[in-house]
Amino acid sequence: MAEFYNLNGKKLQRQYRDYLSEFKQWKQKSHAKQYLIYPQNIGKYLSIDETALSKGELYTIITNKKAKGKKGAIVAICAGTKVEPIIEQLLKIPSKTRNKVKEITLDMANSMKTIARVCFPKATQVTDRFHVQKLALEALQDIRIKHRWEAIDQENNSIKLAKEKLHEFSPEIFDNGDTRKQLLARSRYLLYKAPSDWTQSQHLRNKILFQQYPDIKKAFELVQKLRNIFNQAKSIQIAYTKLAQWYYQVENSGFKAFNTIANTITLNYKSILNYFINRSTNASAEAFNAKIKAFRSQFRGVNNLEFFLFRLTTIFA
Known part of the structure; x- marks a missing residue:
């Protein structure tokens, strides 16, 4: 003005x-x-x-x-x-x-x-509900990031070894054109999404990722099961049963981060289950x-x- x-x-x-x-x-x-x-x-x-x-x-x-x-x-x-x-x-x-x-x-x-x-x-x-799901997604991403750092270290060591032997370093390249390091970096966003929302290239990247890292696949399935409970459960009773089953699967998964989430849900289960009364979220506040x-x-x-x-x-x- x-x-x-x-x-x-x-x-x-x-x-x-x-x-x-x-x-x-x-x-x-x-x-x-x-x-x-x-x-x-x-x-x-x-x-x-x-x-x-x-x-x-x-x-x-x-x-x-x-x-x-x-x-x-x-x-x-x-x-x-x-x-x-x-x-x-x-x-x-x-x-x-x-x-x-x-x-x-x-x-x-x-x-x-x-x-x-x-x-x-x-x-x-x-x-x-989105704060609960966010915790699960962060645990999944932690597993991916851990593997990414391992891939970076592995590539750096391979480059160093190739230089010592006066060889040219050639990284492993997967069918979609990604190196191992790129595969783990570029998989970040697809892990946040449901499989139904993936593009064709994301489907291919996901297939390779899950073949190479079965633990990421297992963690991703746990995240999707938790999301489905919130999307599909029609009552507190059904949600309570499904959350108990999910908790059992987490205990058997061996993922420390997911056990922490499961314990957090156990401590807050009453207010979490109250979501299924009116399906209210904090989206308006966000x-x-x-x-x-x-x-x-x-x-x-x-x-x-x-x-x-x-x-x-x-x-x-």
């Missing part, structure tokens, strides 16, 4: 902030960096998540799902992830209002669970985080955190 009207951009921004935007008269300005609360935006279904607003500093954000990331979406923004100060601020909202909340989706962090339990005691806690990042990029970073929060809440609260 400043460029269009041949004005100084920084001066126009300063004028807008100090005189046109009502920022100086903002009622919550004095404590904006610590907390912002909008009790009128509380609904029956909430999400709680954390995001970085400025310089990597984390803020805990509670949003109303019904608002769908628009006006009235923000219920609270609290600095940090420490439980006690967040609870202290949320308890300022009348208990009658907080008790309206029927369901709250969150990740597996104990801090989030404690906040939800204390501040919204009538709400059912639902662990986001989408709102993406909006915050886009908003921040429009600002070209955050120089004035209070003003950033003012504009953010003016639009979304």
Whole structure:
């Protein structure tokens, strides 16, 4: 706008902030960096998540799902992830209002669970299914990365040996044109996808990968079985049975990382199974985080955190 009207951009921004935007008269300005609360935006279904607003500093954000990331979406923004100060601020909202909340989706962090339990005691806690699946995918990728480092070491040693013998090094090349090192590097994205979403070249790469590394195939099948439980189970009872069967398969797989995931699921199984009541996820919170990042990029970073929060809440609260 400043460029269009041949004005100084920084001066126009300063004028807008100090005189046109009502920022100086903002009622919550004095404590904006610590907390912002909008009790009128509380609904029956909430999400709680954390995001970085400025310089990597984390803020805990509670949003109303019904608002769908628009006006009235923000219920609270609290600095940090420490439980006690967040609870202290949320308890300022009348208990009658907080008790309206029927369901709250969150990740597996104990801090989030404690906040939800204390501040919204009538709400059912639902662990986001995608956080559970993400843990399994990370365990699968760890196995692939381990093999990739081994392939890099093996290739480096072969190159060194070839030089000592004054020979030209020729790496092993598979049917799709990949070397072993390239095969493991290029398989990263296909392992995130379901087989039905693979392209023809990914099918070929996957076939070679699984032939060369049966443990990756076994780990991939465990990930797909976990995904299918969330996609196909129609009730808590069916999901509970299938998760128990999956846990048994993990125990027999010999994968340490998957045993850790299975134990994590066991510790959080109640809130994980609550997903199958309404099939609620934390996708709305993740989408709102993406909006915050886009908003921040429009600002070209955050120089004035209070003003950033003012504009953010003016639009979304």
